Amino acid sequence: MALTIDDMPTLSTQRLVLRPPQPADAEDALALLQDEQVARWYPAPDVVDLASAAAWCTRGADWSRGDHATWHGVDPVTGRLVVNISLFSIDAEHSTAKVSYRVVPWQRRKGYAREAVLAVTSWAFAERGLARVQLEHSVANTASCGVAFGSGYGLEGTLRSAFVTADGVRQDVHVHGRLATDAPIPWGTSCQ
Numbered sequence: 214m215a216l217t218i219d220d221m222p223t224l225s226t227q228r229l230v231l232r233p234p235q236p237a238d239a240e241d242a243l244a245l246l247q248d249e250q251v252a253r254w255y256p257a258p259d260v261v262d263l264a265s266a267a268a269w270c271t272r273g274a275d276w277s278r279g280d281h282a283t284w285h286g287v288d289p290v291t292g293r294l295v296v297n298i299s300l301f302s303i304d305a306e307h308s309t310a311k312v313s314y315r316v317v318p319w320q321r322r323k324g325y326a327r328e329a330v331l332a333v334t335s336w337a338f339a340e341r342g343l344a345r346v347q348l349e350h351s352v353a354n355t356a357s358c359g360v361a362f363g364s365g366y367g368l369e370g371t372l373r374s375a376f377v378t379a380d381g382v383r384q385d386v387h388v389h390g391r392l393a394t395d396a397p398i399p400w401g402t403s404c405q
């Protein structure tokens with residue numbers, strides 16, 4: 214089932230409003246994508262200036278192909294971007310998807326990634342009817358591993374040498390997964 218513009222929901226969490234990206238988010242989006250950690254682990258290399266950042270936001274708001282659902286979690290008072298989060302590789306036949314996220318550097322270690330992942334995961338299961346959501350990160354990205362465990366995504370295995378970062382280093386990848394039938398937070402809370 215492809216999502217249409219009418220299906221694009223706004224999700225509310227304790228501290229965020231998650232709504233489709235808007236071109237007006239471009240300035241914060243550019244700062245987000247220029248951050249060293251984002252450039253290392255989750256780059257968007259085609260974004261180089263405000264115009265390309267606005268275009269990136271517009272693309273994120275186009276859910277018409279049905280294979281992704283992307284939100285910007287914003288501060289409900291200021292409207293400023295806090296987290297970019299996507300369900301992607303949505304597979305309607307198998308009712309599966311993957312999730313990934315980026316938090317603006319000035320709002321990290323405040324639980325925003327976990328808050329957004331929990332909200333999007335709940336939507337994926339309850340409203341989108343998915344059975345499984347998968348979360349992958351480089352083994353070296355310990356911050357993302359903490360988000361995974363903190364959001365109830367258990368570690369299922371390691372893909373060896375699965376991709377290469379811009380510095381030419383091949384990366385092992387942790388695969389985490391959460392099922393619609395899992396208890397809310399069923400797993401441990403550390404990658405160690």
Ligand SMILES: CC(C)(COP(=O)(O)OP(=O)(O)OC[C@H]1O[C@@H](n2cnc3c(N)ncnc32)[C@H](O)[C@@H]1OP(=O)(O)O)[C@@H](O)C(=O)NCCC(=O)NCCS
Pocket residue numbers: 250251254255313314315316317320321322323324325326327328349350351354355356357358359360361363
């Ligand atoms: C990974 C990222 C999204 C985490 O966002 P965040 O909002 O800071 O994460 P949270 O505050 O929700 O952290 C949840 C848990 O993750 C772990 N964690 C988060 N950042 C961490 C860090 N820098 N070092 C170690 N653990 C970290 C902790 O266990 C944390 O729980 P705690 O604060 O109660 O100890 C953020 O650092 C980021 O945008 N990084 C660059 C992009 C990226 O790597 N995206 C993921 C690609 S797979």
